[in-house]
Amino acid sequence: MKQEVELEIFEDPRALASGFALWFYNFVNSRPKTNVALSGGSTPKLFFQVLSNEYKDRIDWSGIQFFWGDERCVPPDHQDSNYLMTRKNLFDHIGIPSKNVHRILGESDPEKEAQRYGQEIGDVLSHRDSLPVFDLIILGLGSDGHTASIFPDQMHLLQDAGYCQVAIHPDSGQQRITLTGKVINQADNICFLVAGEGKSGVVGEILNKTGDWEKYPASYIHNSGGSLHWFLDRGAASVFQNGKN
Numbered sequence: 001m002k003q004e005v006e007l008e009i010f011e012d013p014r015a016l017a018s019g020f021a022l023w024f025y026n027f028v029n030s031r032p033k034t035n036v037a038l039s040g041g042s043t044p045k046l047f048f049q050v051l052s053n054e055y056k057d058r059i060d061w062s063g064i065q066f067f068w069g070d071e072r073c074v075p076p077d078h079q080d081s082n083y084l085m086t087r088k089n090l091f092d093h094i095g096i097p098s099k100n101v102h103r104i105l106g107e108s109d110p111e112k113e114a115q116r117y118g119q120e121i122g123d124v125l126s127h128r129d130s131l132p133v134f135d136l137i138i139l140g141l142g143s144d145g146h147t148a149s150i151f152p153d154q155m156h157l158l159q160d161a162g163y164c165q166v167a168i169h170p171d172s173g174q175q176r177i178t179l180t181g182k183v184i185n186q187a188d189n190i191c192f193l194v195a196g197e198g199k200s201g202v203v204g205e206i207l208n209k210t211g212d213w214e215k216y217p218a219s220y221i222h223n224s225g226g227s228l229h230w231f232l233d234r235g236a237a238s239v240f241q242n243g244k245n
């Protein structure tokens with residue numbers, strides 16, 4: 001059965017960050033406890049800033065367990081670290097207990113860390129059909145169609161066993177640790193957060209199922225039975241809206 005995608009389009013990156021922060025606030029406040037996997041890269045930065053500024057005192061942060069969908073294999077103070085970006089823009093500004101922050105140890109041996117982090121996820125989350133279930137996974141999208149750190153030349157990561165695996169950035173060769181597709185698709189709610197015209201081509205192909213859509217890992221993110229949202233700004237949505245790819 002084809003899954004309905006819930007789509008929201010905002011005027012610009014700032015409006016997207018505000019709109020998604022409001023959605024996130026309603027989501028976490030509608031339940032006593034939430035486990036969330038965050039995306040990395042640059043797109044969530046504005047969203048984290050809105051949360052720190054406008055929702056700092058309106059969210060019970062102690063009820064949220066934070067994980068990541070992927071991490072670069074670098075120390076936590078390295079400029080590429082997804083954890084560092086989140087810490088600087090969100091965690092340093094809110095009262096989050098350290099036990100609620102489940103960081104991927106990018107400085108550790110990648111294979112061992114993929115196993116260890118998978119174990120940590122398995123210990124904290126409840127399971128359905130032998131897979132851990134995130135309440136919410138926030139995902140970004142690369143202009144090459146990658147999501148989390150599942151790249152087009154590593155499609156096997158969508159199906160691989162294990163909760164986490166080591167991935168390699170196809171251009172830089174940088175090692176990454178990523179959730180596998182099976183774990184992502186087991187989440188109850190998945191939200192893509194995508195901004196900018198640079199992503200509009202790939203967004204259009206994925207959502208309209210045109211062009212090279214079958215080559216993009218993000219095309220295979222469909223959570224069975226849960227909700228799948230795409231939050232876009234006008235730039236990212238432009239090709240999709242014109243239907244011209």
Ligand SMILES: O=C1O[C@H](COP(=O)(O)O)[C@@H](O)[C@H](O)[C@H]1O
Nearest residue numbers: 039040041042043140141142148
């Ligand atoms: O490398 C990554 O890329 C994607 C997209 O990043 P962005 O900078 O274009 O927002 C991101 O979702 C992923 O977590 C990250 O590690």
